[in-house]
Amino acid sequence: EVVLTQSPDFQSVTPKDKVTITCRASQSIGSTLHWYQQKPDQSPKLLIKYASQSISGVPSRFSGSGSGTDFTLTINSLEAEDAAVYYCHQSSSFPRTFGQGTKVEIK
């Protein structure tokens, strides 16, 4: 089973800050890593697919990078509406797995 470890678990940030969330896989998964945003009482929403591919309708301040075992989600110029929990997810192998989540709070 591929274990995904996100860091940090929690981040308190100011609007316009740059936010970086990392996701480390326990073994190489190529680029089969996806990022989701979940706001309170909402379903998760796909932000980035296959490590770095953008999603239609997602603001351009969200970007992803990485391959193999180390991946990064970057939020440039954070906005108040970005307060949420962010998850990484791998589709390289079964069982599919998620990171534990990173909560981003707005100061």
Add this chain to the structure above:
Amino acid sequence: EVQLVESGGGLVQPGGSLRLSCAVSGFTFSDYSMNWVRQAPGKGLEWVSYISRSSSVTYYADSVKGRFTISRDNGKNSLYLQMNSLRDEDTAVYYCAVDTILEPWGQGTLVTVSS
């Protein structure tokens, strides 16, 4: 407009059974694999099960293997999860999600296992 609507959740006693459904519209259901993902109260996301487009391939998380069965009816644009021998730790919101990239998701249905 793409829509996924889960139903069938509720309160059930430990050892009981429930059948969840996910009705989809707005896309060609038979062209996509499907998944169930759950989220226990206040916890993170846990992948539960996968089914291929033709139902020929299924996978399960170890935590539900032998107790849950995923199925689909492409003629009815519907996905199902038969849950047997339910345990307290199965309490969660259950989501259906489309394809390998898990997008889009339904709104979820709450399953509560409690005596």
